[in-house]
Amino acid sequence: MQPELSLAEFAATAQPSETALDMMRLSLMDWAACGLAGVSEPLAKILRDKGLGEGGAPQASVIGGGKLPAPRAALINGAISHALDYDDTHFAHIGHTSVGVIPAALAIAEAEGASLEAFLDACLIGSEAAVRVGVWLGRDHYQVGYHQTATAGAFGATLAALRLMGADPAQVVGALGLASTKAAGLKAQFGTMGKPLNAGLAAETGVEAATWAMAGLTSTNAGLRAFGATHHGMADATAFDGLGEVWRMEAVSHKFHACCHGLHAMLEAMGQIDVAAADVAAVQITTHPRWMTVCNQPAPTTGLAAKFSYAQTAAMALLGIDTSAIASFTDEIANAPDVVALRTRVAVQADPDLTEMQAEVRIVLHDGTHMDATYDLAAPLPMTQRAEKLRRKAVGLLGDMRADALWSVTDLDALTAILRA
């Protein structure tokens, strides 16, 4: 079946699994916590000031306060929620699904007066579509320099919006065509505000493409294929297998450390070893080759660079510095003498037999003995345990009161009121 038709059928008829919906709800809570914590970032101020200065119909809430037309709210919320780079990741295509999809779904849900349940359902449809489209585009697309969060995310955001609007298959196909001519986003933005902006662009594209198509703006019927053909897509024929039956969003990953996701398996493994920093003679970390060029800075001097360093974060973990706290990634801690002394004892090597979600850690003690641990981010994490970890993360980001309020939300108005507060 043509990919546009697969997605159209999915948007019109899919019945989400309970597990996928439970996972989506956790991702939603995590997204909201990251968004609220991100509102003090410089990017947030720039985009909020510009958007609120332009104003317009108060269709949809903006994180940090105010309401704006749906496309603008989606753009701003997407960018703000990705500002800390602490939101969820899906490793199937390597993209952040929530920051592109949820802001689009939220803006349309508010504009349409949808229920919290319908909103959550749309988030899941859009997120699942983003992962599937990302797999369909494939690794070439990512490796050549496209940011899947932005590109696959734009198609997912479009599907989320369409699900809420009750689009028929022809409207879905048309909206995907419009998304294909607007979707964009480059990895060259990594390390700049352009990266979170990309997430906002995906959300905006979803809202615009869906509302334009529903209003009768015509487009190509082969949008996704045209996008793939021009954007180094691999057109992986298996990408849509089991769509609507198998929910890849059940395997989404959440960040429990405020740094690059490539460091997380190592940090989880490190957490299994109970050792005093003073006893450590050397640390050997083994990881997937991909991460060697992503997050292996040996001697970072800034808090931002520390987020991309095995040596730094391993030393922090051994010294008991909380790697889940945004506040632990400062220039001061990056240059702290005890951290610097310890990180020089960390060696990192690649092993292609590991997956991108696995890491091995060996800690050699001064007495010559060693302690080993491994971790696989793909290993099942029971839902209650995941929920507990995400709630603790929210408390760390927002404090007890706001985290409690967020986690006890039962309707859409309550959620948007918290996001605006």
Add this chain to the structure above:
Amino acid sequence: MQPELSLAEFAATAQPSETALDMMRLSLMDWAACGLAGVSEPLAKILRDKGLGEGGAPQASVIGGGKLPAPRAALINGAISHALDYDDTHFAHIGHTSVGVIPAALAIAEAEGASLEAFLDACLIGSEAAVRVGVWLGRDHYQVGYHQTATAGAFGATLAALRLMGADPAQVVGALGLASTKAAGLKAQFGTMGKPLNAGLAAETGVEAATWAMAGLTSTNAGLRAFGATHHGMADATAFDGLGEVWRMEAVSHKFHACCHGLHAMLEAMGQIDVAAADVAAVQITTHPRWMTVCNQPAPTTGLAAKFSYAQTAAMALLGIDTSAIASFTDEIANAPDVVALRTRVAVQADPDLTEMQAEVRIVLHDGTHMDATYDLAAPLPMTQRAEKLRRKAVGLLGDMRADALWSVTDLDALTAILRA
């Protein structure tokens, strides 16, 4: 020099030639006439309704009435002005420069309270940049499926906005970075409303990228290079040669026939031959091979398809049907018996020795004699003659009174008042 720095220096220091400014003024008049004529197209109604429904600060005029925030006005005006596909073309990169660049410049000029002269200067800087970037991206970029009007146009629109905002070189480089992560647009949209939408997206990207960068949103410093590397760009090292000294916009082409630009050289050649349709036994048209797959429909049955047919438009011209009038491209005329009878006598052949701007016509009469004519769109057309032809075109599109009002504009407020009327 890095392409971003070439463009930054150009935006900051260029002194336009008088000829280029004169040509830009003609393109501006032509753009406005096409935009005002396009306001009754279905696309215009959809985008105007949505935009005016969202509302917001009245920063910039919308063609057909109303004012909206600058990015939204740019999007709508770009799309409306390309709805008839009757605006100018530059053959160096094959793109429509005005529809991407002018709406961005206009929105920023209004928001900043610029003079008509400063606005015109910015239009030229942006248009020249769009052509240069298009040449830098090259034919591969176009052939693989990108719409240069949208992609190169977005960078041109960005430069036009920055010129009006008095950006320094670092701000230009930053804005190009932001444009690189938002610029998009596929040729797969040809034949749908997505094509004019692409022009609007370029204009919107220009406004957004420029204002975001001026507000401090950070981005990659190698945006254009990153865009080229991912979007099948050829990085033609000669593309920026003579930038600021040689003005390629002096060679922009204007449409004097309401159909595909690939037909225009043939129609101009046909116009040189004085013959009665009843005397014509056969017509032989010779054109560049490129156009054989673009505008060589032998037997169109709709007005839209007629715009892409040598046989149809040649027959129309011989029968005295005005090919400069939008109203001549109807389903009825496409199927008129006299046109259909005559177009069957038209044969079209390709000759790679011709340029894309040249055509040859031979008309064979019933008495066995023949008459020949050739035309080259690149041949110099004296400025006064071009102005006269464009003014006649505007009269055809708008009527005498509105065309006169447009052509006698001396300040920006007068221009925007006409566009809103």
